[in-house]
Amino acid sequence: MTLIGDSVSKNPAWVCKQADSLLASETDSFDYYQLLMLKAKALMFLSVSDSTMCYLDKIETYCEKANRTPEVIQLCAEAWNVRGNVYSRIKASADSAVWAYRKAYGYAMQIKDKTFVPDICLNLGDAYVRLARYDEGSYWYRYALSVFDSLRIPEEKRFPVYYGLAQVNMELRYFSKCDYYYDLAYRFYDRMQPFEKHIYLNNRGNSYYFREDYETALKYFRRSLELSNQYPGMEFERNLTMINLGEVYLLLNRTDSAEYYLSRCYDFFHSIGNISALYYIDTQLIELALKQGNLELASRRLKEAVKPEHIDPNMVHIRNRYLQHYYAEKGDFKQAYHYQSENQRIDDSTRNEWIKMRVMEIALQYSRDSTLMKKEISIREKENQVLRLHQWLYAAISGVLLLAILILVIRRKRDRERWRMQTVMTSLRLANVRSRISPHFIFNVLSREVNLHSKAEKDDGNLMGLIKLLRRNLEMTDSVSVSLADELDFVSTYIQLEKEVLGEQFTYVQDIDKDIDLATVHVPSMLIQIPVENAIKHGLRTKQGKRLLNVQIRCGGEAVEIIIRDNGGGYREKSLNRGTGTGMKVITRTIQLLNYYNRTPITMCIGNVPMDDGETGCEVRFVVPLDYSYQLNKR
Numbered sequence: 001m002t003l004i005g006d007s008v009s010k011n012p013a014w015v016c017k018q019a020d021s022l023l024a025s026e027t028d029s030f031d032y033y034q035l036l037m038l039k040a041k042a043l044m045f046l047s048v049s050d051s052t053m054c055y056l057d058k059i060e061t062y063c064e065k066a067n068r069t070p071e072v073i074q075l076c077a078e079a080w081n082v083r084g085n086v087y088s089r090i091k092a093s094a095d096s097a098v099w100a101y102r103k104a105y106g107y108a109m110q111i112k113d114k115t116f117v118p119d120i121c122l123n124l125g126d127a128y129v130r131l132a133r134y135d136e137g138s139y140w141y142r143y144a145l146s147v148f149d150s151l152r153i154p155e156e157k158r159f160p161v162y163y164g165l166a167q168v169n170m171e172l173r174y175f176s177k178c179d180y181y182y183d184l185a186y187r188f189y190d191r192m193q194p195f196e197k198h199i200y201l202n203n204r205g206n207s208y209y210f211r212e213d214y215e216t217a218l219k220y221f222r223r224s225l226e227l228s229n230q231y232p233g234m235e236f237e238r239n240l241t242m243i244n245l246g247e248v249y250l251l252l253n254r255t256d257s258a259e260y261y262l263s264r265c266y267d268f269f270h271s272i273g274n275i276s277a278l279y280y281i282d283t284q285l286i287e288l289a290l291k292q293g294n295l296e297l298a299s300r301r302l303k304e305a306v307k308p309e310h311i312d313p314n315m316v317h318i319r320n321r322y323l324q325h326y327y328a329e330k331g332d333f334k335q336a337y338h339y340q341s342e343n344q345r346i347d348d349s350t351r352n353e354w355i356k357m358r359v360m361e362i363a364l365q366y367s368r369d370s371t372l373m374k375k376e377i378s379i380r381e382k383e384n385q386v387l388r389l390h391q392w393l394y395a396a397i398s399g400v401l402l403l404a405i406l407i408l409v410i411r412r413k414r415d416r417e418r419w420r421m422q423t424v425m426t427s428l429r430l431a432n433v434r435s436r437i438s439p440h441f442i443f444n445v446l447s448r449e450v451n452l453h454s455k456a457e458k459d460d461g462n463l464m465g466l467i468k469l470l471r472r473n474l475e476m477t478d479s480v481s482v483s484l485a486d487e488l489d490f491v492s493t494y495i496q497l498e499k500e501v502l503g504e505q506f507t508y509v510q511d512i513d514k515d516i517d518l519a520t521v522h523v524p525s526m527l528i529q530i531p532v533e534n535a536i537k538h539g540l541r542t543k544q545g546k547r548l549l550n551v552q553i554r555c556g557g558e559a560v561e562i563i564i565r566d567n568g569g570g571y572r573e574k575s576l577n578r579g580t581g582t583g584m585k586v587i588t589r590t591i592q593l594l595n596y597y598n599r600t601p602i603t604m605c606i607g608n609v610p611m612d613d614g615e616t617g618c619e620v621r622f623v624v625p626l627d628y629s630y631q632l633n634k635r
Contacts, residue, residue, distance in 0.1 A: 012042035012233040080104035239265040481630040485518035530583040531620040539568020570608035570616040
């Protein structure tokens with residue numbers, strides 16, 4: 001049985017014959033069901049799914065009735081693992097594959113011998129990758145590596161993990177990391193089984209396909225086809241490679257070669273009912289018809305294409321790209337744009353998955369390091385109890401010293417961070433001075449006041465107001481926070497200077513709750529100034545008719561709500577009066593920096609609102625907690 005088992009992937013047809021000859025002399029025993037397992041594996045490689053499932057059902061029935069010895073439990077684990085392979089390879093049902101592999105993993109973890117566990121972990125990783133759950137796929141590959149470490153399995157046995165991790169990074173378009181793992185796996189290429197060599201060549205070819213390096217991808221796919229042609233039992237791998245060859249030739253505009261390979265592999269996947277592969281082939285045939293200039297054939301193939309329940313995101317991405325081409329050829333540019341947008345959404349999702357995967361990798365690495373550390377401590381404790389006591393003593397002393405150093409470092413880092421934050425906010429405000437109190441504004445006010453003084457004697461309140469505005473503006477750029485009284489006084493001074501430009505139809509209203517002590521409540525510096533100035537500059541200054549500006553301050557329990565509303569037509573992205581956004585950048589960046597040091601954040605909301613007279617206005621709303629801290633210390 002050992003000799004037969006070594007040939008399962010190389011010559012599955014021969015294994016079936018040998019198993020049948022031995023089964024004739026066996027009865028309903030453990031050895032009998034081990035032989036059935038070998039035959040089931042061989043039939044799986046021959047893509048005969050129904051017979052494979054039949055034998056697996058018999059093995060499972062035997063395992064349920066037999067005594068739960070380690071050998072029987074391992075046989076049950078192998079049966080569920082093969083069942084998962086059938087779901088994955090032939091039936092293209094990744095969800096069912098995950099379910100089967102998890103059953104296999106549960107049985108494998110019940111026995112002392114864990115040598116079978118890494119293989120199941122690898123299969124789980126592959127299944128999750130096919131489901132586009134790359135974070136979980138990466139987790140199971142990493143977990144397989146940790147099991148290899150604990151079992152002290154040599155490096156040359158780990159290459160499936162390496163090209164599995166390469167596959168994850170390929171799916172996430174992290175090609176430098178992808179090549180790193182493929183290079184690790186290639187060191188043991190000569191020791192791989194034929195089907196493992198196919199996986200390596202096929203997946204590495206795919207990595208160059210996604211980089212749009214089609215010539216290099218073609219070289220790997222040709223090597224994969226040459227390999228599978230040497231082994232009659234690798235019919236599934238051979239036809240899968242032909243799909244990839246057809247796709248690459250199609251992208252290289254070699255339509256004759258593309259049609260040759262796609263037509264050769266279609267009947268095979270149709271015979272085994274692999275809907276996922278048929279979906280992929282239909283996708284290529286639609287594009288092939290378009291490249292051959294036959295729009296009618298493309299329409300017919302699209303109508304007759306299979307519709308699987310679950311589709312790999314990569315296949316969806318390819319189909320969308322070709323459907324975009326199809327609808328563009330038909331002149332339906334709305335549909336073409338729809339599929340282009342869908343692909344952009346898939347790309348965004350891939351980037352999110354990459355972030356999740358990196359978090360999972362860090363968590364697993366931490367878990368592995370912690371486990372190894374605990375094992376090392378346990379070994380040392382068993383070797384020498386006295387040494388253990390000394391180690392704890394040294395560890396305690398070192399911990400105290402480390403803690404003291406860490407506290408000192410944290411304090412210095414916190415001080416540096418506080419000064420850095422202070423510098424950032426100050427530089428932002430100084431950079432915004434020119435946009436808020438522009439030279440044109442200063443010139444206009446000074447010119448107006450000079451003209452008025454030259455014609456008649458007049459109170460110089462506006463000129464003094466301008467001086468006050470400039471002085472307070474420079475003072476406040478260096479302040480993290482100011483009282484509501486100071487902020488409103490600054491706003492009132494600014495509006496008083498602008499009133500003559502805005503005319504008699506301008507109305508400014510302050511609506512403040514009597515319960516609010518404006519002198520004690522603090523807000524970030526410029527919180528109200530910048531929205532007020534934006535309302536005047538970009539909304540009210542060029543508006544015809546009534547110009548309204550309203551500042552409301554309400555007390556809402558443990559927070560103060562500040563609302564700045566105008567009737568300047570609302571925010572319009574394509575407005576000619578649209579500014580650079582520097583002022584709002586100052587506000588948002590300041591709030592983000594301050595929120596980092598507070599448990600309860602300041603919230604901000606900007607949007608267009610309907611006014612009483614049917615006009616559209618712009619409203620900026622802030623909610624500032626009463627216990628908000630401006631000390632730049634983490635609370």
